[in-house]
Amino acid sequence: MRKGCLLLGMIFLVWMVGAGGAGAADEALKVGFIYVSPVGDAGWSYAHEQARLAVEALEGVRTAFVEDVREGPDSERVMRNMARKGYDLIFATSYGYMDSMLKVAGEFPDTVFMHCSGYKLAPNMGNYFGRIYQARYLSGMAAGAMTRGGQIGYVAAFPIPEVIRGINAFTIGVRAVNPKATVRVVWTKTWYDPATEKEAAKSLLDVGCDVIAQHQDSPGPQEAAQERGAYSVGYNTDMSAFAPRAHLTAAVWNWAPFYLEVVESVRNGTWKSTAAWPGMEKGIVGLAPFGPMVPESVKTRIEQEKARLINGETRVFAGPIKDQQGNLKIAAGETASDEALLGMTWLVEGVVGTTE
Amino acid sequence: MTAELLLPLLAAAVQTGTPILYATLGEILTERAGVLNLGVEGIMMVGALAAYVTALATGHAGLGFAAGAGCGALLAAVHAQVCVGFRGNQVVSGLALTILGTGLANYLGTPYIGQSIPGFQRTALPLLDQIPILGPVFFRQDPLVYLSYLAPVFVWVALKRTTWGLNLRAAGEAPEAVTAAGLSFARLRWSAVVLGGLLMGCGGAYLSLAYTHLWSTGLVAGRGWIAVALVIFAFWHPGRAVLGAYLFGGVMAFQFRLQALGTHLPSSLLLMLPYLLTIFVLVAASVRRRGQAPPAALGVNHEPPD
Numbered sequence: 001m002r003k004g005c006l007l008l009g010m011i012f013l014v015w016m017v018g019a020g021g022a023g024a025a026d027e028a029l030k031v032g033f034i035y036v037s038p039v040g041d042a043g044w045s046y047a048h049e050q051a052r053l054a055v056e057a058l059e060g061v062r063t064a065f066v067e068d069v070r071e072g073p074d075s076e077r078v079m080r081n082m083a084r085k086g087y088d089l090i091f092a093t094s095y096g097y098m099d100s101m102l103k104v105a106g107e108f109p110d111t112v113f114m115h116c117s118g119y120k121l122a123p124n125m126g127n128y129f130g131r132i133y134q135a136r137y138l139s140g141m142a143a144g145a146m147t148r149g150g151q152i153g154y155v156a157a158f159p160i161p162e163v164i165r166g167i168n169a170f171t172i173g174v175r176a177v178n179p180k181a182t183v184r185v186v187w188t189k190t191w192y193d194p195a196t197e198k199e200a201a202k203s204l205l206d207v208g209c210d211v212i213a214q215h216q217d218s219p220g221p222q223e224a225a226q227e228r229g230a231y232s233v234g235y236n237t238d239m240s241a242f243a244p245r246a247h248l249t250a251a252v253w254n255w256a257p258f259y260l261e262v263v264e265s266v267r268n269g270t271w272k273s274t275a276a277w278p279g280m281e282k283g284i285v286g287l288a289p290f291g292p293m294v295p296e297s298v299k300t301r302i303e304q305e306k307a308r309l310i311n312g313e314t315r316v317f318a319g320p321i322k323d324q325q326g327n328l329k330i331a332a333g334e335t336a337s338d339e340a341l342l343g344m345t346w347l348v349e350g351v352v353g354t355t356e
Numbered sequence: 357m358t359a360e361l362l363l364p365l366l367a368a369a370v371q372t373g374t375p376i377l378y379a380t381l382g383e384i385l386t387e388r389a390g391v392l393n394l395g396v397e398g399i400m401m402v403g404a405l406a407a408y409v410t411a412l413a414t415g416h417a418g419l420g421f422a423a424g425a426g427c428g429a430l431l432a433a434v435h436a437q438v439c440v441g442f443r444g445n446q447v448v449s450g451l452a453l454t455i456l457g458t459g460l461a462n463y464l465g466t467p468y469i470g471q472s473i474p475g476f477q478r479t480a481l482p483l484l485d486q487i488p489i490l491g492p493v494f495f496r497q498d499p500l501v502y503l504s505y506l507a508p509v510f511v512w513v514a515l516k517r518t519t520w521g522l523n524l525r526a527a528g529e530a531p532e533a534v535t536a537a538g539l540s541f542a543r544l545r546w547s548a549v550v551l552g553g554l555l556m557g558c559g560g561a562y563l564s565l566a567y568t569h570l571w572s573t574g575l576v577a578g579r580g581w582i583a584v585a586l587v588i589f590a591f592w593h594p595g596r597a598v599l600g601a602y603l604f605g606g607v608m609a610f611q612f613r614l615q616a617l618g619t620h621l622p623s624s625l626l627l628m629l630p631y632l633l634t635i636f637v638l639v640a641a642s643v644r645r646r647g648q649a650p651p652a653a654l655g656v657n658h659e660p661p662d
Contacts, residue, residue: 040470186612189624192574202612203615209616242472
């Protein structure tokens with residue numbers, strides 16, 4: 001008898017919640033976000049969360065997010081759940097969500113799906129990423145200007161085009177201000193493992209690097225640099241809180257302008273399925289504030305270069321660019337196509353390390 | 357590789373090996389009493405989180421370390437109750453503890469991701485750090501590393517030089533003898549499992565208080581399992597555990613340095629090295645001589661006569 005009451009109660013509760021959700025769907029635009037890691041206080045998902053808050057502030061828009069969603073079947077369940085609850089627009093912010101999203105998009109043709117960092121499209125599914133390599137290039141200039149020994153360490157995640165492109169852009173930036181400097185690469189094969197990433201940074205410091213850059217989400221490498229009195233360059237969000245004496249700057253994401261644009265286009269019915277790859281000109285990527293150790297002259301030079309990137313006067317991957325073996329990969333006067341950038345598997349001259 | 361690269365490498369080997377050393381010693385103590393504890397990974401996770409949260413809340417890294425050790429002991433007590441109290445399957449209980457500990461720590465720790473604490477910092481020991489070679493390798497570390505130098509001595513003395521240790525080893529070798537001698541078999545195994553859990557908790561606390569000063573999901577990253585394998589490598593002797601832990605730490609630190617030096621070996625292969633070593637160690641340890649066998653009653657639950 002008691003079990004029966006409990007069951008009835010639960011059914012009633014579910015019905016109440018369901019009815020509440022359905023009733024509100026009529027007025028406001030409902031936008032859902034799916035994050036691969038917990039939001040925390042810094043990093044990849046935190047950067048997306050900041051943009052969600054900006055979207056939430058819009059009138060007539062309601063948002064929700066689910067954090068720490070594993071790629072694969074779990075994410076599919078979460079997306080389907082959101083779509084079923086009447087969400088009009090769903091952002092999924094990790095590469096591994098791509099195929100799940102494609103499947104769910106087929107089931108819910110009236111919902112708009114947006115996938116971050118992938119390449120697949122459907123009539124109601126678009127994909128997007130930002131040209132973070134532009135910010136890495138600028139942060140490389142800061143590293144190149146601040147190194148004393150001419151050796152910079154780069155704690156890298158996985159040898160995939162996105163990471164390789166970042167290393168290359170960073171190195172081009174380093175050598176733009178310091179032609180003789182080299183960038184040593186250590187792969188951790190992790191996205192977030194503070195202990196391992198810190199150890200990798202320490203090994204780079206041990207072989208003589210005096211600036212540490214990173215691709216992963218954790219502040220481990222920043223800590224390692226500060227403990228040794230070296231400098232560091234962060235990624236994703238401003239990491240200066242973790243290493244105030246080391247942190248020169250960071251290549252950071254600012255998704256808000258892009259997300260606001262997408263939400264607006266869905267609301268007024270102009271949204272189209274595209275592969276969007278906006279850059280610094282849209283403000284989607286940028287640099288964290290410079291640390292107090294960076295001299296004015298360096299700041300000015302980087303700001304000037306930033307302006308030139310924004311107005312299109314210069315490009316990061318503008319020839320002549322050679323690979324590690326000295327082969328000319330991008331001829332003088334040419335610029336790497338987006339296709340070449342998205343499939344980049346070779347390292348530029350000045351990088352010490354392999355992609356294997 | 358020159359000396360100026362070798363000394364930092366050895367120092368890194370000690371630091372990387374320290375959390376594994378704590379955990380291995382804990383598992384040795386547990387197994388010598390005849391209880392297999394496969395929950396090391398979970399206990400380390402809970403220890404790491406408890407230490408981190410306490411240090412963050414109180415501002416005292418020492419209190420954090422105590423909390424990590426205490427919570428490790430608490431979780432191990434669950435294992436003791438299941439295995440000794442209820443005479444349940446030790447393997448199943450241990451695995452359940454790993455899943456529970458990892459899940460619990462990841463869930464409860466979510467709000468703490470991305471925050472940083474001062475924790476324990478490197479402090480050189482005066483005079484001792486001036487000794488050539490040994491100084492830079494062993495005596496320019498953080499306080500928890502210094503404490504870990506005492507841990508194997510403590511475990512060795514406890515096992516070999518105290519009556520409690522003798523009885524405890526008997527509980528692992530011949531439970532009937534313990535009961536026949538009129539000793540409390542359950543109390544002996546309980547004490548070993550709980551003290552072992554305390555050491556495992558210390559290993560976890562080291563990761564979040566000294567190795568990094570952060571909490572993150574999956575912080576332990578398989579180190580608990582490596583400790584289980586190292587117990588076999590150490591033939592259940594605390595002294596050899598030191599060797600095993602530092603060897604393993606050394607290989608972990610070495611492969612990053614090889615990459616940093618610009619070797620052309622594939623990084624996937626280098627990252628495999630610590631795990632290849634684990635397999636090699638297990639194979640090598642399977643060829644045993646006298647005095648290297650596991651405790652005879654390891655994993656066996658004993659029903660005391662009514």
